[in-house]
Amino acid sequence: MMPTDQPWDAELARARLHVVTGKGGTGKTTVATSLALALATGGKRVLLVEVEGRQGIAQLFDIPPLPYAEEHVAAAAGEGEVRALAVDTEAAMLEYLDMFYNLGFAGRTLRRMGAIEFATTLAPGLRDVILTGKVKETVTRTEARGRHLYDHVVLDAPPTGRIVPFLDVTRALSDLAKVGPVRGHSDGVINLVHSQDTRVHLVTLLEEMPVTETLEAIRDLDAADLRPGAVILNRVRPPRLPARSISSAADGRVDKNRIRDGLSSAGLDLRLEELEGLVEETVEHAVRVDAEARARARLDGTDLPVLELPELTEGVDVAALYELAEALNAQGAGGSRVS
Amino acid sequence: MDIDRLIDDRDTKVIVCCGSGGVGKTTTAAAIAVRAAERGRKTVVLTIDPARRLAQALGLAELGNHPRPVQIEGFDPKGELAAMMLDMRRTFDDMVLAHATKERADEILANPFYQTISANFSGTQEYMAMEKLGQLAHTGQWDLIVVDTPPSRSALDFLDAPQRLSTVLDGRVLKLLAGPARAGGSGLRKIVAGGFGIFAKAVSTIIGGQLLTDASTFVQAFDSIFGGFRERAKKTYELLRSPGTAFLVVATPEPDALREATFFVERLATERMPLAGLVVNRTHPLLTELAQPRAIAAAEHLEELGRAPLAAAVLRLHADRAALAHKEERLLARFAKAHPGIATIGVPALAGDVHDLDGLREIGLRLVGV
Numbered sequence: 001m002m003p004t005d006q007p008w009d010a011e012l013a014r015a016r017l018h019v020v021t022g023k024g025g026t027g028k029t030t031v032a033t034s035l036a037l038a039l040a041t042g043g044k045r046v047l048l049v050e051v052e053g054r055q056g057i058a059q060l061f062d063i064p065p066l067p068y069a070e071e072h073v074a075a076a077a078g079e080g081e082v083r084a085l086a087v088d089t090e091a092a093m094l095e096y097l098d099m100f101y102n103l104g105f106a107g108r109t110l111r112r113m114g115a116i117e118f119a120t121t122l123a124p125g126l127r128d129v130i131l132t133g134k135v136k137e138t139v140t141r142t143e144a145r146g147r148h149l150y151d152h153v154v155l156d157a158p159p160t161g162r163i164v165p166f167l168d169v170t171r172a173l174s175d176l177a178k179v180g181p182v183r184g185h186s187d188g189v190i191n192l193v194h195s196q197d198t199r200v201h202l203v204t205l206l207e208e209m210p211v212t213e214t215l216e217a218i219r220d221l222d223a224a225d226l227r228p229g230a231v232i233l234n235r236v237r238p239p240r241l242p243a244r245s246i247s248s249a250a251d252g253r254v255d256k257n258r259i260r261d262g263l264s265s266a267g268l269d270l271r272l273e274e275l276e277g278l279v280e281e282t283v284e285h286a287v288r289v290d291a292e293a294r295a296r297a298r299l300d301g302t303d304l305p306v307l308e309l310p311e312l313t314e315g316v317d318v319a320a321l322y323e324l325a326e327a328l329n330a331q332g333a334g335g336s337r338v339s
Numbered sequence: 340m341d342i343d344r345l346i347d348d349r350d351t352k353v354i355v356c357c358g359s360g361g362v363g364k365t366t367t368a369a370a371i372a373v374r375a376a377e378r379g380r381k382t383v384v385l386t387i388d389p390a391r392r393l394a395q396a397l398g399l400a401e402l403g404n405h406p407r408p409v410q411i412e413g414f415d416p417k418g419e420l421a422a423m424m425l426d427m428r429r430t431f432d433d434m435v436l437a438h439a440t441k442e443r444a445d446e447i448l449a450n451p452f453y454q455t456i457s458a459n460f461s462g463t464q465e466y467m468a469m470e471k472l473g474q475l476a477h478t479g480q481w482d483l484i485v486v487d488t489p490p491s492r493s494a495l496d497f498l499d500a501p502q503r504l505s506t507v508l509d510g511r512v513l514k515l516l517a518g519p520a521r522a523g524g525s526g527l528r529k530i531v532a533g534g535f536g537i538f539a540k541a542v543s544t545i546i547g548g549q550l551l552t553d554a555s556t557f558v559q560a561f562d563s564i565f566g567g568f569r570e571r572a573k574k575t576y577e578l579l580r581s582p583g584t585a586f587l588v589v590a591t592p593e594p595d596a597l598r599e600a601t602f603f604v605e606r607l608a609t610e611r612m613p614l615a616g617l618v619v620n621r622t623h624p625l626l627t628e629l630a631q632p633r634a635i636a637a638a639e640h641l642e643e644l645g646r647a648p649l650a651a652a653v654l655r656l657h658a659d660r661a662a663l664a665h666k667e668e669r670l671l672a673r674f675a676k677a678h679p680g681i682a683t684i685g686v687p688a689l690a691g692d693v694h695d696l697d698g699l700r701e702i703g704l705r706l707v708g709v
Contacts, residue, residue, distance in 0.1 A: 263654070
């Protein structure tokens, strides 16, 4: 297939900050991690960032909890590298205050007393300003020769319901002082998240609720002048029945005799109850495939590129992450693509 | 675990469904409540954030913050069923009104800082769910209360939030911000006072002096009623520990959900709260015994011959399902090994969404293994 036909198009390839969101339970962290690996393929350096204190990345790689530092977590083909950063809000806040006030040793005391949690409680927007500020710093950081340290930054972001307030620092700022250090700091974040460099990818399953939330998130992103990137369908299972039999099978119309005869011709002679069990499984499968087709049709209306990742029945281990990364490579994300 | 025995037992007063987000807690709670009402209990179900269609099915199209009888055509329970959806802001308002004089209450309710924490603080919903449970229990109007818990990031938030909110509300830190000299012992005071002066300055630069002033006013106004709040949270906590309460930890056969379930099970043990068992939603048991390798071999055979495409497709989808079923069994077996003695119920997935009374009844049947 020519690269131009691939869902991961030139627009997406140009982005450097990839924000990955999705409804809870859709596999956001797995997809963000696979995307980071895919983008690192072919010798790129990619930073994978998590901001919710869940240590989801460490769990995926089956390593001890990540410290607040950029750590090597995986190598990618062609000497690519993925580093990971679990942002600790309190540490980031102290780091941030330290840029303007010399807190030194007192910082640790403040932290122990819960002062930081208190401050972020007073102004919920503050937490997001600090977190997005840290992400922006990693995206814009350069090496001695002026080259960006990271080719891409992938952010395992808050879920769809919270993504717009999280990124829309402008709104958060209305909570906060209109002047002072936080202002100049935030302007940089605002410029970055609204620019060509940033795309918000939406992970969903082919189920009613996650698709509804995805559509709502796309609408909200558009309204806030943030740029939706790709829709990534996660855990897609292969349809087994021919498309024309789906809707009748979903209504419970399955030709039991034909199945029985077909099985006999393969040397399988099943008892009646076994056959009925198979028929029941077939109906359930058809109902699900039917619902998936409807979910897909709803997403078609968005005009966004759609990528797919297969269901891995064996569960997700490190090897599986590479498999998913390859699947993304095959759809144009990262790898040897010529831009 | 036998759900019918649990709900038929008149000594069961409260059933709490907890677990991580997206595992079907609300559906489980609603299904249990429907079944309990139909088996004769005077039941109320407290839901937190039901999907729209499920809410409509229960007649909860709008927030009411007070239980309403569930009236659906074809629903004529032997007992009673009322349902409500938590309105966190109103529950908080009601709490303030109940504990403060009219004048004081008005002052608190109008405070911008109160408006922020009552709507935004991450633990408020959990705290208010517990408060509402306490209120429902206190009325004595129902003999079974089924509670859904908020869709928190972590299932443990439900137990931790009241404490976290208390820390903010009791204003120790805020008093420090206002006057560091009064805080701490003399040794610590010097260090902290130095740091705090800067910190207070930094915080007010960032969040604005006005917000800090609002917060300070709020805490002063709140101080007088705080004792009452804490007393109630303590009572609800005691209710959760009493033998009339049964916790059902809800999960799906997925590693993440089971990990959360593990945290919760261990925490309940630590707190000595009564765990009834684990409900595993959306399992995919095999409906026929045909072994996976045989199904695959036969499908390959038919595909090679180009014959009987329907039978071949059916064999393939059965093999997919078998792989899924085996994975789920492995995960659950591992959980059982790590937590011996915890009763577990698997609830096979429905093909579609649950959004009406029949769906809830069907889930109820699956909960009791029919």
